Amino acid sequence: MSDLSEHMIAPEADSLHNMRLLADIPLRLSVEVGNTSLRLAELLELAEGSVVELDRQASELLDILVNGTLVARGEVVTVNGRFGVRVVDVVGTETRMAGVERRL
Numbered sequence: 001m002s003d004l005s006e007h008m009i010a011p012e013a014d015s016l017h018n019m020r021l022l023a024d025i026p027l028r029l030s031v032e033v034g035n036t037s038l039r040l041a042e043l044l045e046l047a048e049g050s051v052v053e054l055d056r057q058a059s060e061l062l063d064i065l066v067n068g069t070l071v072a073r074g075e076v077v078t079v080n081g082r083f084g085v086r087v088v089d090v091v092g093t094e095t096r097m098a099g100v101e102r103r104l
Helices: 002-007 012-021 040-044 095-102
Strands: 030-034 062-066 069-079 080-089
Touching: 012 069
Parallel strands: none
Antiparallel strands: 030 062, 062 069, 069 080
16 A cells, blocks of 8 residues: 555645646737628728727727637736736636637
């Protein structure tokens, strides 16, 4: 019995080991300002200076997606002259998983 216990890993250590294995996996984070639907004819009429109205109010939070799955909502900020996003609300696990199931 002692031989077996020497090779057993505590659940906490096993979980930490698994997280370290996953930590180097690259993920695509994107921020969605809004979207709209256009007919092909409308798309072909777009030219420099055209404005396309999106489905979101300017005061609404933006969607933060990881590999296409909504994980949080936030607001635009600038950092050293670049755009950034400040996380305001993290989406719950149930909501995230429902989004994944819908895509499958």
